[in-house]
Every structure is written in structure tokens, then in C-alpha cells.
Amino acid sequence: TPEGRAHFLVAPGAAAELPRLLYRLGWDDPAALDLRGLGPGTYITAPPSDRGGLGPVRWLRPPALDSATRLPAARLLLGTLAYVAHRSRAGA
Numbered sequence: 482t483p484e485g486r487a488h489f490l491v492a493p494g495a496a497a498e499l500p501r502l503l504y505r506l507g508w509d510d511p512a513a514l515d516l517r518g519l520g521p522g523t524y525i526t527a528p529p530s531d532r533g534g535l536g537p538v539r540w541l542r543p544p545a546l547d548s549a550t551r552l553p554a555a556r557l558l559l560g561t562l563a564y565v566a567h568r569s570r571a572g573a
Contacts, residue, residue, distance in 0.1 A: 483536030488525045489562065490544070495555035496520030502559050514566040518555075 482488070495502075496518030503511040519525065530538045 482526070482538050483532050487541060488519075489558060490552055491555040491558060492552045498555060499559075502556055503563060506560050506563060508563050508567075513570070514563055515570060516562060516566050 497520060499516065499518035500511050503514070503516070508514060526532055526538045528537075528539045528543075532538050
């Protein structure tokens with residue numbers, strides 16, 4: 482996104498499970514990671530878009546038709562995402 486955020490699409494229900502999953506992975510303060518789970522009633526801007534003139538939104542890896550209907554469980558990605566978010570915030 483223009484703000485430098487990355488969005489990862491995962492199976493439904495991850496937003497509600499995020500604090501519990503992070504705690505089980507050893508992250509006591511999920512807020513310090515700046516990971517956000519978006520659930521019902523929220524949205525992301527899909528590429529290609531200029532985000533209302535703020536800058537481009539692009540795919541890091543475009544979804545494929547064969548995998549778009551089988552999103553991964555959040556628990557499969559969360560450890561890596563938490564680690565990268567932690568490293569990014571520590572280096573900022």
C-alpha cells in the first residue's frame with residue numbers, strides 16, 4: 482500500500498483468533514507487532530489502484546484462480562508474519 486503495509490489473505494475467522502494465536506506463539510504484546518486482523522465489515526483496496534491519489538496499491542503475489550478459493554489458515558503464516566513485523570518495527 483502507499484503506507485508501506487502488506488495485506489495477506491487468509492481463511493475467514495482469523496481476525497477474532499489473532500490475539501490468541503499470537504499469544505500461543507509467544508508474542509505477549511500483539512499491539513507491539515502492528516499486525517491487524519480485518520474481519521466482517523472491513524475491506525482492503527485491491528490492485529490496481531492509486532488509493533485515491535495517495536499512491537499505488539499492487540500485488541506482491543497476485544492470487545491464482547486455483548488457490549483463490551482455498552485461503553490458508555492464519556496459523557500457517559502468523560509465525561513468519563509476526564517475526565517480520567517485529568524485525569521491521571525494531572529497525573524503524
